[in-house]
Amino acid sequence: MKNVPTGQWKRIDAIVDGALDLEPELRAEYVRKECAGDRELQKQVNAMLGAGDVAGAFLENEGPEMLGEMRDAVRKAVEEDEDSLSGSHVGPYKLIRPIGRGGMGQVYLAMRDDASYTRYVAVKVIRRGMDTDEILKRFRMERRILASLAHPNIARLLDGGATEDGLSYFVMEYIEGQPIGEYCDANKLDVRQRLELFRKVCGAVQFAHRNLIVHRDLKPSNILVTQDGTPKLLDFGIAKVLNPNLAGYTMPMTSLDMRVMTPEYASPEQMRGGAVTTASDVYQLGILLYELLTGSRPHKTEGRSRKEIEEMVLSTEPARPSTAISQISPETANTRAKRGGTPGGAVESLRKTLSGDLDRIVLMALRKEPDRRYASADLFQEDIRRYLEGMPVSAQTDSVGYRARKFIERHKVGVAASTALAILLIAVTVLAVRFALVTSEQSQRIALAAAKTEQVSRFLVSTFQWANPEFSLGETVTVPQLMDRAVVQIDQELAGQPELQSHMLMELGIAYREMGEFDASERLLTRALAMRRADPETPRLDLAASVFQLGVLREWTGEWEEAEELFTESLALKEAEVGRQDALISANLNSLGSIHAYTGRTEEARAMFDEALAIEAATAGTETRIYSEILGNQGWVLHDEGLLNGDDAQLEAAERAYQQSLDIQLRLLGEQHPNVASMYNNLGSLMQDQGRYDEAEAMHREALALRRSIFGDEHSRVANSINQVARALYGQGRIDEAEALFREALDHHLVSLPPGHPFTARGRALLGTLLVDKGEMVEARRLLREALAVFRSSLPDGHPWIAQAEEAMAAANTPAE
Known part of the structure; x- marks a missing residue:
């Protein structure tokens, strides 16, 4: 297949992609239809598919024995065919010699050899024996990734296609350079120069992340530096695509996929086979x-x-860089000091340079918990910039509270107890940070702050020791039992210390709320707020926090009028303390805007979301969880207004806002997070309202599965998702299936929410509307009456839920003809 025009390659690519997503027996007919009588095109497509058909079953079994066979096949292919293509042509490119090798393909130095011009390039050709369906898809995904990344520090894709015997290849710019470590040593770069070079690498990785691509294999050999000092990021062969629009095909997370990594540079979550997000690349940048x-x-x-290696990465903390340079032999250390350009080549001088901020920056990137690393590659390089400019850095050493948590984990707390622990230890972190800030002005208060924080740590240790088998005598300790015990201990051990006691009560109240235990949450949040109101020494922001958290509970329980009052009060308290332009304000405006949106005041909601978004962007940036939440809420308002006005442009803007919000959340939070489920839910609702019922069903089922995995079966958010799946089925005319799910959702809501909650009433209204269509008017009228009673007492006149229920009731009361 020589000299195939670029336009023809695009057609071949599109057809091959579609064929690979089908069962093998369906492909021939698909190709025939897509080629529409173009015999040459059909021949070219079949050539690219043919090799995959020969080895089609190779990866069907991914057990250890098949992985062994795969390794043997790769080894044999390398031994027999490593240089088999040298001197041959692929398209207009003559392959000169192998220059690299990866798990899927061989990389050759090549030269464009036609009348157009002469140019050296790098050509990656898939290996014989590796051209199975899954590997072909991964190989083609790498090509698609490179095509989407135009950045001065990422190797560019130039061309692609297949050899005459069907082996896929793609062509990249040829980077004549050295691996980054070798370059730094050969050119005797000092610490500052190495940091500046590293910042450019972070910029390339951040660019990939903005395009929802996680590299997953960052290591020196995949970063070449040219003679003029330009770093180039290579090899996206095992990259993970978070953007379904780019992926086209979603690579399954199989046991094979989890093993595709370089162990020496793998993150803890890669080692565990857990969710891999942009945080994994931050870890590898730290290495x-x-x-x-x-x-x-x-x-x-x-x-x-x-x-x-896996055990070491998961359980051993790395030494500080300044310590590592001192732990090697004097000869090696002096060599490293000299090649690093340290004045005089002294190890002690290098150790002093690394100690302090650089130690903290590197170790923050290497934290085992993804959410405790830098939130992005950009923030990583920004901290390095601050270090280079002599400014304070954000990286700090572990807090007392964090060390307490690690102590508890070493004492084998049960799974359920660990869940509660993860929630409750937020309290220690918040206290430690706040005390450090409040008392930094006066040295005598620093000691008091440390004592208080240590006391909270001891309190938590004593609470969670109860889950240790030595104390529980082998009985299973549940989360509610552990949390109930914590409440008792708060009263016993923190009595007379209202600041600590109220803070711990509030944190426990938040934990109960997140679990859906609203009555217990109500008791603790109300009590914490009362204590803080009664204490004239309560800091204003602490009081605002208690008011705000009780407002969140009222929002969740459908008491929206009281929630609005509490959010308004907390906003005023925060503004009096920090002014209007602060991240605390943007979060509060977002919550207040949500109440306006729930109650149908979309104009006021939109104004609040717009202001909140501007404040968050100016004070915290656009890569934050709050920013993504506000963006999603903006989409919510556009969605409602688009439906009300019949405005397709507003609905399209809503979908863009939802998608942008989802993209940020995937980058920051990963795929297994409640916020991601909520955004799937919002996108599904929009598709539903646009009549895209099949897409809506798929999106809602994704949200439902994710919420069930996070919350279990009885949580109100799970019931919300069941309702949404039912709506999509109803839209498709699958009435009986929809009715069963509407009833299931209503049963869950009646258990998990207060009886007068608008969401419960909404469930009654949806089921009642369906029953009207079925002609079951008696039950339909009862359900609609109950729903309207709640709506009219909690929602403003003209709310769409009221209008929809009234319309259904009118139909239920209309005599049959």
């Missing part, structure tokens, strides 16, 4: 910086087995 600064990796993996 890279550690190696650039010290000459060694944070874990001594040389000569160790995969299992030993």
